Amino acid sequence: MRNAAAAAARRAAPPPLLPPVRLSRSPCYPHQVFLPLQPYPGHRPPALLTAYANAGLPAAASRLFDEMPARDAVAWNARPGTAAYAFRGMATARFAPTAATLCTMALRPGCCVENSRSFMDAFLILGRIELNGIALTCALTACSATANLMYSMLVQCKAVRHGSTSQTILCNALIDMYAKCGRTMAARIVFDQMACRNVVSWSSMIDAYSCHGHGEAALGLFKRMEKVAPVVLPNEVTFLAVLSACGQSGLVDEGGAMLHLMKRQYGINPGPEHYACFIDLLGRAGQNDEAWYLYCSFIITRSELSGSICVAMLNACKANMDVLRGNKVALHLLEVDPENPGSHVLISNFHAVARQWSESDEPRRIILDKGSLGVQLIDFNSWY
Incomplete structure (x- = not known):
């Protein structure tokens, strides 16, 4: 009787808290958040899985996943790991991969888009799920992330066979994909x-024209767009x-006309990003005086002065090589965006x-003190 009562008490007791895990959201400025690895009702465990994975703690996320008493398709989609592992695990648990699975796995950093074998695993499930515009669009977005033209064209072939090429959202993804693959002519054909x-x-x-330096073509397309208004x-x-297209092609007058x-x-x-693009x-174009005049208008008002400007x-x-003005702007940048x-x-x-070697050392020293890997991006070629 005593043993039976003890066993019943153990079953009724809540599960013990696992050791807390510190989430470090940024390698430069860690925000210490302590969350217990304990099952919660509803969809909070998948949210915690995503939080641990985004914080760079896949082991903690896997541990939380293993401790879950019940796993649904949402939990499998949130679990860190390769696409092949997720697909096999879902098959064992008798959960059919869905379009959401494809979206999650194909776009997961360090998984499908950076691993060709896992990407193939994600691509193969296109033949096992119910195809729709969302699934095909997610597949194209994943292909665009690595400018993978071969897989992109395979997805396009599936879209043609499925009859989804008339969907605007899918065609937009095709334009973006071809642009990132450097095929502006193919993007224009789709358009x-x-x-x-x-x-x-x-x-x-x-x-797409802007990214590849075709400023005149971008302006021509914009004028054509104006004709279909409203x-x-x-x-x-x-x-x-x-504006970006004008900047790539040195079209100063046209860029100014666009702002007006x-x-x-x-x-x-116009927002700060538009003014930053025009500056x-x-x-x-070598018109630093005009750029400085525009910049000073933000210094006076302080209304829209941002890090991008x-x-x-x-x-x-x-x-x-405007050193005097550059030194002033550097001080403003540290004031506006000091944590970047x-x-x-x-x-x-x-x-x-x-x-200015002494001034050049100080920002690097600040970065090193904060433990940022951004110091690796410094252009050391300019030192000589």
């Missing part, structure tokens, strides 16, 4: 054959792509180009 284009379609194609109207992303056009005709207030455009101005000063390791790297590189 021209689309039955229905939305603002994402136009913006993606303009951005069916499709450009948004902030569209204008950012056009987006506010005057479309009622869109970068002026710096590339400071970075653009500092790059302009670096390209034009990239800011310290950029400032260090600027001082190195200007041969």
Whole structure:
């Protein structure tokens, strides 16, 4: 009787807390969060799995997964590990892979997109799940992450056989994929054959031209987009792509006209990223005085001065060897975005180009003290 009572008490008692695990969300500025590895009701365990995996603690995530009393498809999708392991485990547990499984596995860093064998495992389940536009779009997005043209074309063939090529979301993914693979002509063919284009379609194609230095083609496509208004109207992303295209091709006048056009005709207030793009455009064109005049307007108001604007101005000063202004911008950048390791790297590189060796050492020392790996990005070629 005594043994039976003790056994019943053990079964009724809550499971003991496992040792807490520290989540370090950033290698530079760790935020120490202590979470117990204990089963919770509902979908909180998969959320914890994702949190541990994102914090770079796959062992802790695997331990939590093993301690779960019941595992559903959501938990399997959240478990860290290779795609092949997840697919085999789901098959053993009699859970059929779904489009969500493909999305999760194909886009997981260090899994499918960086491992060709695991990527093939993820691709093979396309033949075992119910194909739809979402699943095919996720597969194309995974292919785009590594500019894998071969698998991308295989996914496109499956989309053609499935009859999904008329879906706008899938065509947008095709445009983005071909652009990242360097096939702007193929992206344009997909764009021209689309039955229905939305603002994402136009913006993606303009951005494809921008990324590959075809500024004139991007501007021509934007003017064509204006002709279909008000069916499709450009948004902030569209204008950012056009400004970037102007910057890649040195089209200063056209870039300035775009800033005025987006506010005057479309009622869109340019954001810090738009001004940063235009300052970068002026710096590339050697018009550092004009870039500085625009930059000073933000210093006076302090309303929209951001890290991106400071970075653009500092790059302009670096390209034009404007050391005096660059030193001022470096101080502003540290004031606006002091916690970003990239800011310290950029400032260090600027001082190195200007041969200000003592100033160049200080940002690197700050990064090393904080334990950031960003110091590896410093351009040491500029030291000589």
